[in-house]
Amino acid sequence: MTGGIKPVDIIVPCLNNLQYTRKCYERLKKNTQISFKLTFVDNGSRLPTQNYLKN
Structure with missing residues (x-):
């Protein structure tokens, strides 16, 4: 462990x-x-949300 x-x-x-x-x-x-490390799990959103999450 690094401490x-x-x-x-x-x-x-x-x-x-x-x-x-x-x-x-x-x-x-x-x-x-x-x-923190933030991960969004996309459950099949339409393009506007998909594009936001890609950036």
Whole structure:
């Protein structure tokens, strides 16, 4: 063990609703005080949400 604190994994399922997906990401980035690795699991969203998640 290196002694460093490992980042927390946060896994968020999503299906369409780009507005809430974007808010979730922005709020986690703004309000989380610890190191984290964020993974969105897309369950077949339409193009706007797919494109956002790719970037």
